Amino acid sequence: MTTKSNETEVTASETWQGVVADWSADKETFAMPWGKLMMWIFLLGDTFIFGIFLVAYMAARMNAVEPWPDTEAIFSMTLFGHEFPLLLIAIMTFILITSSGTMAMAVNYAYRGDRRKTVLFMSATALLGLSFVGMQAYEWYQLIYNYDIRPWGNPLGAEQFGAVFFMITGFHGLHVLAGVIYLSIVARKVSRGHYEKKGYAIVEITGLYWHFVDLVWVFIFAFFYLL
Amino acid sequence: MSAATHQPPISLFLKVWGLLFVLSFFSYLVEYYGMEGAWRWSLVLLFMVLKAAVILAVFMHVWWERLSLWLSLGLPTLLLITPVVILAIEGGYISGLRLEFFTR
Numbered sequence: 001m002t003t004k005s006n007e008t009e010v011t012a013s014e015t016w017q018g019v020v021a022d023w024s025a026d027k028e029t030f031a032m033p034w035g036k037l038m039m040w041i042f043l044l045g046d047t048f049i050f051g052i053f054l055v056a057y058m059a060a061r062m063n064a065v066e067p068w069p070d071t072e073a074i075f076s077m078t079l080f081g082h083e084f085p086l087l088l089i090a091i092m093t094f095i096l097i098t099s100s101g102t103m104a105m106a107v108n109y110a111y112r113g114d115r116r117k118t119v120l121f122m123s124a125t126a127l128l129g130l131s132f133v134g135m136q137a138y139e140w141y142q143l144i145y146n147y148d149i150r151p152w153g154n155p156l157g158a159e160q161f162g163a164v165f166f167m168i169t170g171f172h173g174l175h176v177l178a179g180v181i182y183l184s185i186v187a188r189k190v191s192r193g194h195y196e197k198k199g200y201a202i203v204e205i206t207g208l209y210w211h212f213v214d215l216v217w218v219f220i221f222a223f224f225y226l227l
Numbered sequence: 228m229s230a231a232t233h234q235p236p237i238s239l240f241l242k243v244w245g246l247l248f249v250l251s252f253f254s255y256l257v258e259y260y261g262m263e264g265a266w267r268w269s270l271v272l273l274f275m276v277l278k279a280a281v282i283l284a285v286f287m288h289v290w291w292e293r294l295s296l297w298l299s300l301g302l303p304t305l306l307l308i309t310p311v312v313i314l315a316i317e318g319g320y321i322s323g324l325r326l327e328f329f330t331r
Contacts, residue, residue: 018294029295030299032296055307063318063321086255090251211283215283226254
């Protein structure tokens with residue numbers, strides 16, 4: 001088995017022999033740019049950080065003596081005289097999904113060699129990410145000033161709610177903010193033609209990080225806000 | 228570079244984007260119509276898993292990666308089941324204990 005990944009188009013039908021060949025061959029196990037592999041390893045580590053936060057949230061919620069606050073009521077918004085539960089959170093979800101879509105297109109255009117469109121879509125992604133962080137800041141403001149929720153207390157019920165909320169959404173928001181900075185730096189370098197010789201794997205690597213942030217939000221949205 | 232070889236058409240991304248919108252909208256409807264109990268849990272978790280799978284497979288290009296990478300990422304992640312199970316048992320035990328104590 002000397003197949004490199006560029007010869008096997010449909011790797012979904014990969015066999016176990018392929019795995020054995022990858023790991024036993026006298027060359028690197030993963031035929032990909034080293035930066036991409038490092039990003040995957042970083043993301044695997046990050047999976048565990050977020051995973052453990054969510055597990056801690058489960059434990060805190062199961063062990064809380066006082067009732068867990070109703071997220072539906074806290075995060076509801078009134079629009080045109082009608083009360084929508086979780087409206088801001090839903091909008092934030094749609095924004096993050098859209099930013100993931102624009103990022104995927106940026107990666108696609110980067111590999112097609114269209115620098116202008118790559119920069120355009122990366123900038124759109126960064127702007128959407130920035131608006132996400134802005135909305136999250138507004139949400140924090142609401143919880144801190146209107147509901148008087150603190151990391152160490154919560155007048156609406158279980159104290160642990162505040163700690164879990166600020167920890168999980170804060171850490172995720174930090175990831176989004178870091179992603180916006182990362183995207184801006186890479187987009188600027190792409191626009192200057194910095195990667196013309198090196199190749200555009202960097203855009204895919206940045207994309208991996210950005211999609212991961214979106215992926216984490218899928219779980220936070222389900223476990224923290226909906227359930 | 229190996230990653231550059233397979234570039235799916237833009238239309239695939241637009242379709243997936245639409246699919247993610249629809250799935251998010253469905254999970255929002257679960258909230259909007261105030262479903263409770265087993266229905267709420269199973270629907271929310273179903274939409275969550277579908278969204279996560281689509282993001283991983285298409286947006287993160289995992290579908291086009293080799294099985295070696297799938298395993299290297301997937302198998303360690305499965306370990307997260309361990310703390311979930313341990314702490315779920317612990318949490319159930321504590322609330323059981325409290326119930327017993329307060330209803331005695």
